[in-house]
């Protein structure tokens with residue numbers, strides 16, 4: 039097991055101490071000085087232990103982002119959370135618990151980790167580069183101490199002496215793609231050292247380096263990309279300019295003139311629901327949007343199909359279908375009888391039956407501004423209390439259920455208002471279940487006259503809308519490239535094996551040529567025994583030595599029997615000369 | 619879109635339950651095997667006191683034989699070979715634990731064989747159930763929690779049996795089949811949903827690639843989880859025996875040394891880690907295709923990331939002084955708990971883009 043414990047790569051040089059160590063016997067800490075301190079800190083940071091610690095920190099630090107709502111994914115929920123927790127919320131906010139992945143402490147962890155990574159990879163690369171260019175390590179004195187050990191006896195009279203045998207062994211190993219080094223040819227005991235599997239460490243280095251690449255590419259894509267949302271009702275056209283977006287999030291280095299001037303009209307949105315099974319009746323099966331797109335103002339129109347999981351590419355951006363719903367078309371006439379509002383109103387689906395929240399603000403209504411809040415129900419049923427509820431996502435029995443208000447909508451005082459909520463605090467309720475007039479209930483084609491001469495509202499028809507995400511991300515291709523590199527490196531690093539083989543030969547006084555060989559793995563290597571068997575077989579084949587039955591069974595010959603392995607007997611060195 | 623074949627769905631359901639019962643029987647057999655083995659060992663130990671080696675179970679006899687051989691100096695190689703599972707010279711046993719190589723020994727464990735045979739029967743039945751479930755809707759059978767659980771447990775058993783062809787991991791049977799039964803019971807009690815079509819968000823070939831690799835990796839993680847737990851027990855037992863205490867958990871003789879458990883689970887975790895890396899990468903590619911961003915810290919993404927980092931930590935721990943062995947095993951266990959958490963709690967209670975697991979709402 040010791041081999042698997044890769045210690046922190048030894049720094050190429052020990053920090054040189056300028057001054058000799060103080061002579062006082064009790065001094066435990068050497069005087070390091072500033073440079074020494076920095077070196078010490080650097081060495082701590084780049085140690086395996088720190089890397090492990092930082093990795094585990096990173097895992098722990100990522101968790102709160104899944105426990106608390108995050109501004110980056112759901113800003114509204116954060117606002118709600120802060121409202122619900124007026125004391126703890128702001129404190130948590132101060133700790134960036136709602137912006138975990140852009141928080142300084144999260145950044146600190148991964149930046150430290152990657153600093154450590156660089157400090158780890160560089161010296162390792164250097165060491166490995168040297169190792170790749172230098173000969174395999176010297177042949178250990180006692181090969182029998184290695185993980186795998188075997189012998190071959192070339193019978194007397196074969197004409198193969200120790201020197202020929204060692205060259206043969208080198209050839210065998212070379213054909214197995216080992217890097218070989220024949221040495222000690224001027225001695226009685228020539229040997230060959232061989233090494234294979236440098237790609238393991240190369241893979242490890244590529245993996246770690248590519249991780250830096252992934253991080254850099256993620257940062258890069260944040261700089262130059264942009265994303266935006268647009269809700270498009272059937273018949274409407276989106277033109278790719280800043281003002282056409284409902285929301286727009288540019289990267290730090292984005293400039294507005296980079297938008298390509300294409301346009302896309304939503305012709306239709308077709309939605310299919312499961313009608314064939316009992317269990318999943320009404321479950322959505324398909325959303326298909328048909329777009330008429332133009333590359334530029336004067337270009338030919340082209341029809342494209344946009345579906346979930348099948349984005350449309352346009353002018354360097356991708357369009358994604360991320361949501362859909364109903365946009366009932368209504369006409370509101372004001373107290374003077376003028377049309378104050380007409381058109382589709384985007385509603386927010388709240389459940390699987392598309393019970394959709396609807397808000398209409400009519401600031402142009404005279405003399406009083408009008409506001410409506412309620413629900414659009416595609417298929418309305420009435421429960422036993424007489425309350426309408428939605429029972430199916432398809433418009434089998436569409437119905438508007440609205441309350442209405444007059445008064446000040448609060449739109450003129452410059453405070454930005456969410457179009458999907460209506461602040462009724464300064465308004466008068468004129469339609470609802472709570473007042474005599476009751477709520478407004480409309481089916482398509484119907485209209486309703488508001489109480490007290492406030493005008494009327496009519497329900498003209500139903501359209502669907504598609505919520506589109508529009509994205510441009512030049513950096514993500516690099517992320518993919520580095521991720522694939524990392525994966526390749528990882529596979530190489532985990533599944534390649536770095537091995538060393540040494541073969542030593544010698545002439546026995548009785549004319550036989552004795553060959554012994556040993557294998558050593560660096561790190562975990564469960565296939566070493568198989569490699570041993572293959573080399574054993576190859577060597578036997580090379581010298582036409584029959585393998586005895588036991589070995590052919592894959593069992594290793596008893597190795598410590600001195601008769602069969604006489605080579606070491608001259609140099610019984612007790613200390614293990616194992617590599618590492 | 620193909621009509622749902624409700625008949626296939628029903629048949630699949632019934633076969634899945636049948637497989638569940640078969641697993642229950644197999645589970646009992648594995649447990650019985652452990653019990654009979656430990657009784658045999660106890661009898662063997664009693665016999666050893668009388669120096670009557672012949673009354674030992676054949677396994678014990680083999681072990682004693684190996685020790686005798688070592689005494690005559692016939693054991694190959696120096697001491698340090700003993701810890702290297704790659705070395706074939708290493709017969710492994712010291713009489714306190716099973717052979718480290720985890721290769722099949724010569725002794726016949728009839729009950730264990732029955733258990734494995736029952737497992738094979740069960741997995742075949744379950745395989746048919748899984749295929750029927752897919753055929754019923756004309757799609758891959760992994761589109762909701764019920765299917766993740768049933769197909770996932772199927773994958774766990776397949777992986778277990780595949781490893782069994784190469785290594786004698788029958789001591790893990792109780793554990794693994796136990797987990798599989800938990801998954802099947804959970805599938806039917808908590809997650810059951812009749813066959814249905816996929817919601818549009820899941821209609822992508824990436825579902826096939828991404829989820830299948832996720833399920834397979836999780837199956838590997840399940841195996842190493844079981845092994846890491848056993849490793850912790852075995853390490854404690856080894857320590858207490860080394861301290862001269864009496865061997866209280868004779869059953870654990872059936873289990874290899876903590877070290878060889880660690881080595882094998884390291885290898886399997888390596889495979890599973892690559893699988894998880896691919897899972898996360900393919901998931902990102904799919905996310906890019908579906909939502910326009912490859913990474914958005916959605917809850918599911920957060921936890922997949924956490925799992926990945928914990929297992930990266932595990933791989934590091936194996937190369938860090940003082941972190942091998944017990945601590946690494948703990949990391950492997952924590953990693954698996956994160957996998958389970960990601961699958962259960964996150965799917966059921968956390969909202970996010972991935973909330974289409976077919977439960978709730």
Ligand code: HEM
Nearest residue numbers: 044084085086089151154155158242249531532930933937
């Ligand atoms: C972004 C952070 C990191 C990640 C995700 C990561 C991940 C991994 C993974 C998955 C492995 C196992 C695969 C292999 O053997 O190549 C590994 C191995 C290794 N890592 Fe990292 N690592 C990170 C940072 C570091 C740092 C900072 C260091 C140095 C202090 C480091 C040093 C090593 C070493 C030496 C190995 C080889 C272990 C062995 O031989 O078994 N890593 N790393």
